[in-house]
Amino acid sequence: MILRLLAALLALAGAVLPAAAAELACSGAFGPDSSEARLIETFGKENVVFGEVPGAEGETMLATTVFPNDEARRFQVGWWDEENRDSIAYFTVPPNDSAPGGVHIGQTVAEVQALNGEPFTLLGFYWDYGGSASFTSGKLASLPGGCSLGVAFEPRKDLPTGVDDTPILGDREVSSTEPLLVDLDARIYDVYLSYPDPSAPADTDTGEGEGAGEAAAPQ
Template identity: 50%
Template structure:
């Protein structure tokens, strides 16, 4: 059965064109700025992930998305928070056609975005302001970037997904209504800086592949 479109959506890569040793291949694939190719390309699959990172570092199984949605995903370095990545598949029966990959702290998405960056950092990279979805609900915190270098399709055909998280420990008398719930928050909203809001989830991924039948909803 074909996988449902991921709600997290999006993926990337960095594999050299020339043959390299296995150790160097892994080093190139799980660090630095990624390109949308190779193991992070649209035709990636679980077998390629195992070949790239070593089968002993790869686990495929059930993961949970928003609202407790269950999905099949392939996790690389599951016990290492600094290197952990999660690959989702459009075809979850055959574990093929990359839907998204959640990046590790050691990686940067196309355009240079990394986990832990502030909203202001991402605005600077994008060259344009954008909107952030309100927080503290299942689909909150996602950046809606309609213009700038991070908007739309990136080189190689992937898209960047950025989810911000605010500092949870803030004064009880601070009014956070302007950024709470299903609201649209401008990236220059002062509360974002006041709550030290930073990139908490960073992923890259692809549109539904033409090679697969359209999913039924």
Template identity: 50%
Template sequence: MLARFFVPAFAAVLLLTMPAAAKEKTKASQVTCEGVFGPESSEALVKQTFGPDNVVTGMVDGPEGMQMLATTVFPDDPQRTMRFGWWDEDARSGLSYVDLAPSQIAPGGVRIGQTVAEVEALNGAPFTIGGFWWDYGGYANIENGNLAHTDDKTCWVSIRFSPADDYSSDIDATPVSGEVQVPSGEALLEMLDVRVAVVSVSWPAPEGYGEDHGQPAD
């Protein structure tokens, strides 16, 4: 069940440190919520789509030192690395989430490396971001706008932001640290060069999931 509530932050903000020339050569591909990225996806379809030699399934690091099962695609190519999580881990099917690669564009136009202002422009409305520097920090809370999740029958985009690794010691980052909600218009976000670090496409649990796993269904 952990995969439903937590998207592992394994992706670094690679575009922030790439030379400009390398960024220009990175060909972005648009992701849609269907096929291998749809709710009926499976490890078998991932292997069929990307080639079995490019797919590895096993335990990966989760929050608070936990381990969780995931299927990783192109693990040795950071610009193309994706990670799939499954509702049915035994069958490795029923897509819970997929963390997208830096070279991919999520539905709505979001991709790794964008600034908070760029995401706000795509959304067409302000939102809040969880404070940084803890296991569950940096996630966007989008209740209104183009990127808001309003229909449990469709996928939604989860966005996690991260500040730059190094910033001026003159900046007091306390207001954006820990368990707080930070408005997307907060000036500190630009001062800290906060950008998208992880973009995920997620799906709700299949009907009857709780019953199938020995838990009461919603």
């Protein structure tokens, strides 16, 4: 009787527990040389749609959306070659999955800093690019497959009345060690991976700074 009860409880637990999150890799269907045809082959034609999607600053952009009607699995892919829908510029990470290195939606700034192994910087909040962060050093700066990680944080709480929010406000760089980020309970709401333009010339000292030639994912 007890054994039957335990078996029933285990079966019930397996039915209600969510599947473990998958850590995506920058290869295969998500590799830099992938295409919309590869996405259709992998995920099914009925689950792949190309068209306009929201971009930054109220603009729209062209991208491919996979699983558009399934919020848990939905992700977006932008192309360097939009005409042929070839050569991935960026892809977003679905809510239930994680990027290489274990980064996923819902993590705090401190959790991401721990994964990176050192502090990083993000942009101040309350504008179109607020909370955005990329990685120029640390474990998350060099990922297998040659992709670059980008994330965006948003505050889950307001600061107490009277607290000066200048250090985390607007177009400024904010260190991940800033104590106000803990008070705000800032957490990831968007994760994406990008690749450099394959048609761009080899890296040279152009003075354009880190990230030149990489695609900007939607905010």
